[in-house]
Amino acid sequence: MAVAYIPRTRELYSAYTPYRWVVNEEPPPWTPLKKPLAQCKVALMSSGGVLYRDQPRFHREDASYRLIPKNAARADLSVWHFGYPTKDAEKDPNCVFPLERMREFEAEGRIRELCDPAFTFMGGVYSARKVREELAPKIVEELRSRRVEAFYLVPA
Amino acid sequence: MTSAYDITRAVNPPRAVFVDYPLGHQTGKPDDADNQRAIVRDALAAFDTISKPGTIVILPYVWDANDRRWEETDYTPGFLPPRPKKEDADLAEQERRRRYTTANPG
Numbered sequence: 001m002a003v004a005y006i007p008r009t010r011e012l013y014s015a016y017t018p019y020r021w022v023v024n025e026e027p028p029p030w031t032p033l034k035k036p037l038a039q040c041k042v043a044l045m046s047s048g049g050v051l052y053r054d055q056p057r058f059h060r061e062d063a064s065y066r067l068i069p070k071n072a073a074r075a076d077l078s079v080w081h082f083g084y085p086t087k088d089a090e091k092d093p094n095c096v097f098p099l100e101r102m103r104e105f106e107a108e109g110r111i112r113e114l115c116d117p118a119f120t121f122m123g124g125v126y127s128a129r130k131v132r133e134e135l136a137p138k139i140v141e142e143l144r145s146r147r148v149e150a151f152y153l154v155p156a
Numbered sequence: 157m158t159s160a161y162d163i164t165r166a167v168n169p170p171r172a173v174f175v176d177y178p179l180g181h182q183t184g185k186p187d188d189a190d191n192q193r194a195i196v197r198d199a200l201a202a203f204d205t206i207s208k209p210g211t212i213v214i215l216p217y218v219w220d221a222n223d224r225r226w227e228e229t230d231y232t233p234g235f236l237p238p239r240p241k242k243e244d245a246d247l248a249e250q251e252r253r254r255r256y257t258t259a260n261p262g
Binding site (some may be wrong): 003004006008021028032033057078094102105150 | 157158160162163167169183185186189193199207231253256
C-alpha cells in the first residue's frame with residue numbers, strides 16, 4: 001500500500017499556506033525512444049542534494065544544480081537536503097544517486113554510454129515555477145549539448 | 157523513479173517507475189548493491205517497455221516484509237531529524253569543504 005504523501009505533506013507543513021501541487025490533467029508529452037536503450041547515451045540526475053568534493057552546499061529554495069564527474073568515488077560525495085532524512089544517503093549516495101550502478105550498467109552494455117557529468121540538485125524547492133522556468137531549461141540545454149538520448153531522474 | 161505514488165500520479169510524467177520504499181531510498185537500500193542494481197535495472201528496462209504515456213510501472217520490492225511500521229511514520233511530524241542551528245550548520249559546511257580542499261590541493 002503506497003504511502004499517501006500529499007495529505008502527509010499538508011499535515012507536516014500545516015502552519016503554512018497549503019501547498020499547491022503540480023497537477024497535470026493533460027496527457028504527458030511523449031518522445032518515443034528511437035532505438036533500444038542499450039544503444040543510447042543516458043544521463044543520470046538526482047534531486048537528493050548530492051555534492052561533489054568542495055562544491056558549495058545547497059540552501060532552501062535553491063534551484064541551482066551541480067555537475068558530478070561520472071567517475072566520482074563515493075568518498076567524493078556528500079549530501080545536503082532538508083526534506084528527507086539523509087543519513088543513509090550520506091553513508092551510501094547510491095540510495096538516491098545510483099552512479100555506481102549506472103557505471104556498472106555502462107560497462108555491461110545495458111546502456112551505450114553514461115553521460116559525463118551526472119547532475120544533481122536539491123529537490124526541496126517550494127516554487128514549481130522556479131523549477132520549471134529556471135532549473136529545467138538549463139538542464140535541457142545541458143542534455144541537448146551533450147546529445148543525451150535518455151534521461152533517468154531520481155527524486156528524493 | 158518515484159516512491160511517492162500519489163504525487164507522481166498528479167504530476168503525470170511520461171514514464172515512471174514506482175518502488176514502495178521510504179523517502180531517501182528511491183534507488184535502494186544503503187550498502188546493498190544487489191538491491192540497488194535490481195531497482196535501477198528495472199527502471200532502465202522501462203525505457204524499452206513503456207509505450208503508453210503516463211504509465212507508472214510498479215516494482216515488486218518490499219522494504220521489510222516483517223516490519224511495515226515505516227509506512228505509518230514516513231513523512232509525519234517528528235520524522236525529520238531536528239535542524240541544526242545556523243552557526244552549527246555553517247561550521248559543519250566549512251569543515252566539509254575543508255576536508256576536500258585539504259585532500260585535493262589545487
